[in-house]
Amino acid sequence: MATRIEHDLLGDRDIPNDKYYGVHTLRALENFPITGTPISVYPQLINALAAVKAAAALTNHELGLLDKTRADAIVTACKQVQAGVAHAHFVVDVIQGGAGTSTNMNANEVIANLALEQLGHARGAYEHLHPNEHVNMSQSTNDVYPTALHIATHVLVLELVEAMNVLRASFEHKANEFRNVLKMGRTQLQDAVPMTLGQEFGSYAVSLAEDQARLLEALSTIREINLGATAIGTGINTHPNYAEAARKHLSQITGIPLITAQDLVAATPDVGAFMHISGVLKRMAAKLSKTCNDLRLLSSGPRAGMGEINLPAMQAGSSIMPGKVNPVIPEVVNQIAYEVIGNDVTITFAAEAGQLQLNAFEPVIAHSLFKSLVHLRNGCLTLADKCVNGITANVDHLRDNVEHSIGIVTALNPHIGYTNATAIAQEALVSGASVYQLVLDKRLLSQEALDEILQPEMLTQPRAVAAS
Template sequence: MTDTRVEKDLLGELPVPARAYYGIHTMRALKNFNVSGCTVHPQLVRALAEVKWAAARANHRAGLLSAAITEAICTAAREVAGGKLADQIVVDAFQGGAGTSTNMNINEVLANRAIELLGGQKGDYQMVHPLNHVNLSQSTNDTYPTALRVAAIRLVLDLSEAMAELQTALQEKEAQFAGTLKLGRTELQDALPVTLGQEFSAYAEAVARDRWRLYKVEERLRQINLGGTAVGTGLNAPPKYIYQVVEELRQITGMGLARAENMIDLTQNADVFAEVSGLVKAAAVNLNKIAGDLMLLSSGPAGGPAEINLPPRQAGSSIMPGKVNPVIPEMVKQVAWQAMGADQVICQACGSGWLELNSFLPLVAHNLLHTLEMLAKTARIFAYDCIAGISANERRCLRWLDESLTMVTALVPYIGYEQATDLAKKAHHSRKTLKELVIAKGLCSEEEWQEIFKPRHLTRPGIAGARKLAGRLERKKSGGDEN
């Protein structure tokens, strides 16, 4: 047995490794696009195999494929969709031709596996042909976008679920830290008191919005142009096939897919992928913000706020013994930035199609699918390896609150803005506490102070202490109790 077999195409002949399931079209792509070392995303491979599976069944129902060839192609497609022969999908993710090289790589692998199942030798395309049988009634221009939508649906839903898991982890911390009073900050300067639980509640709400947006945008991906062939008109695809193939793919994938009313639109316009990417970017923005806050709140432990403790995950330094770095939030921020950059690439590619086709879907596929997968993994690591293990440093929280001058804001309704400002200045320069100065000047009693500065009053809407000190407020309004 020789090490190669010779295959032909319109450009001539080429030797192909005898054991390879791919053929001459893939060989040319390997030479033309040997640029990145990145292969096609496994979910896109799976979806393309399912598209071929559906097409074979629809072609058989339309009377275009024999039962034997149909069964062989379907079996081969089922195997590839399940992860077999993954090492035979070898074309580079960065390729010209709007995905033709990926489509042909799949066609050739399925054809040669089908030939093998029928008892033939690889390369005997008289038995099963990559184009005449596997690609029958199809074009790259309807199979590739359809497969990209199917793959994106799976990954979008998984990311939505991952964000739900992160939301749950944040909500658990919201409840755990509900009674932990701390110093709130705006523009990195002391502001008003909040609870640590309130801070985590804001994180949970942001992630909840991401979860819902991603869950809903999946619906926008369900319309497909399968059956539209090259430009969306359906030339060379019999009507019986066109109506049947979407139903077959719906059954195979279990997804609520629908044939587009205007398949020309879906063949040339890729704005839905930019829409999905935009929501993924929004999720990345929130992850970036949350991770940055956690790094700041945990910084120190001696030279920073250190209001929370992150779970230690690995030694932080090769020279400084005992140092532990916030490695999970740092990873989260890097992934978030990568996702934001990928969105720019996706938008550029989606907007650069000409006339009846967007040639740059391979770039969209590579960036969108990898970003979806990467962000889902990141959200889960963030939830389980970081958020779940956070603890509060309550003494540190109270220390910064006690040493700050922010509490004076709660006195403004009682003593006025100018007098409160003067108190803040004196407290800062005298190194006396605000409470000491207020009581010494007779601006309020110990009892009134305790009522105004109850934690539950300081972190809720309204004037702190107003219910019990209503009379004092009325006198303040009338000018009768300026102290």
């Protein structure tokens, strides 16, 4: 394989000519064989890095620090990256030492070599356009990397919110479909009072809507960036107007209303925004997992469980038990939730471990946060498409449960009195007879009156009861 020689402070290395990355990236490949997962698994991050580099080039040219030829070549290279060109050359591991320096240098080298091609030079001919001198001009990993993480997080949050819209719409559709399906509500796994299956599914939609609102609120923290801080927040090696000009260009490129942190020294080691987003994701994950627990319980059976609803059969459930079908889609979403909760713990520890003017552990913060966002998005879409949309109700079984449940005496209490209601409940429990039949047998209510009381709209919403 044809190679080129590149040099760094440790010496010379041969780089395959077909690679856009250079010697710094090669060192990182050798130093961090950790997960086997390259940063290109998150295209949102790669595109965010390209946006930062383009904004820097435009700003440096605007301030008279970078000539037009090089600036144009860098911007064009960044556009190529955002179009998907050379994503495969962003190869450093998602977990790396150095506070993200390897990721920044991977971006610098790929963009520099793409730009060199634009100018008619060979890859590695850095005397014409250099990864550090030109692509990284007025920058440090310590402001580029966090800024790119903020932008990527913003994009991923919006993608998750859209997936939540899809799942919420699925629950809302089922809530409408099941609006007149009467069932027993349960507390502590015991019969409580009647409700409709539509109310139950509607509550899942409302829960998602609340979490969407919290996520969108949290985005305000992620729009604050420290670009222009360079090494520790003092802005060393930048023009006095660089930070604001770069922010303006970056906002135009990304379409995100970014703001520069008021104090860049404070902002540079601060990863509080990532913790905040992760905390909201943990809340969402725990609530969504509870919803999936409900779906698994309600569909348990088919003969020896609750059997109130049917989840669509997606695959054979056992290698030994013929005919068994398992709730595999809710199960996979449960597991995503457990992962998100664990990721939040990782992010919290990594945030606490920052020291002085930098947090060196942003790579594991980013990887953990991005996994949570991507997996929750995929989980929402999968749950909607492969589970919720195909759920059916066992209407007769649900109605029978209501009529035979001790719990309906609560609805009858205003009509037959507490003493009678208690006696009916006790007799039904001992004899196994239905509350419905016992009320009729004791002539406490006529069948017409009883049927009127047990209508879904009477049982499942507030109503005035005449004083006794």
